[in-house]
Amino acid sequence: MSPDLAGLFSYFMIFIILLFICGAYCIAATFNMVRAMIGLELLIKAATLLIILAGYLCGRSALAQAIVITLIVIEIVVMVVAGGIILWAFRHNESIDPRKLSNLKG
C-alpha cells in the first residue's frame, strides 16, 4: 500500500471507529426507542463509510457504490418498520420507553 493510501486508511479508520462508538453508546445509554433508532442510524453510517473506503482503496468504487445503494434501501425499510413498531408500542403503552413495555406476552 502506498504511504498516501495508508495514511488515508488510518485516519479514516479512526473516525469510523469513533462514529461506531458514538452510535453504540447512544443505543446502550438511552431508554427512548426513537433515540435507539438514531443510534442505529449512526452505526449504519459508519458501515457505509467503511464500505466506500474499502472500494476506494481497492479501486472498485463502482462495486462499493452498488453495495451501499443496497444498504441504503435496507436502512430505509428497517427505519420504517422500526418507526411502525414504536408507534404500535406507543398506542398500547402510552410510552416509548422500552422499560414500560409491560403488556408483552412471554
Place this chain on the structure above:
Amino acid sequence: MLINLILLFVLLSAAVWTVMTTRLIRSIVGLAFTSAVLAAVIYRLNSPLAAVFELSVCAGLIPVIFITTVSFTHRISKEELPVARKERLVRFRYLPFIIIAAGLVLSWCFKIPQFNLPAAGPKEDVRNIIWYLRHLDLLGQIVILLAGAFGVVVLFKEDK
C-alpha cells in the same frame, strides 16, 4: 487530505451533538446534517452515485420518517422535563470523554496494516455493476421493500 480531515471532524462533531442534544427534533436535524456531511465525504471518495443516494434518502427521507414518528407520540410534560433532562445528562455525560480518549488512544497506537491491495482493474461503470454483476441484489431489494410494506400493514391493522 486536509478537506477530508475537516469533513471527518465535522461528521464526528455532528454525530456527538446528535446523541447529546436533549430535544428529539434537534437530534433528528443533527442526524440529517451528519448524513449530508457523510454524503460530501463519500463524494470525495470517488463515489458520486452513493453520495446522491445518501443525500437524498438518508438526509432527506429518513428525517421525515423520524419526525413523523415523533409527531405521533406525546410531548413530555413541563413537570417531567427537568427530571428527564437531568437523567439524560447523567447517562450521556461520559460520551465526549470516551470519544476524545478513544480518539487519542487510536491515533497513538493505530498501526497501519500491511496488506497488499489488489491491482486496480479497468474503470467500471456503476450501472453495469448494478444491472449485470449484482442483479440479484435488485431482486433482494424488491423483496425487502415488499416485506417492509407488509410489516407496516400488519402493525397498523385495525382490530375487528
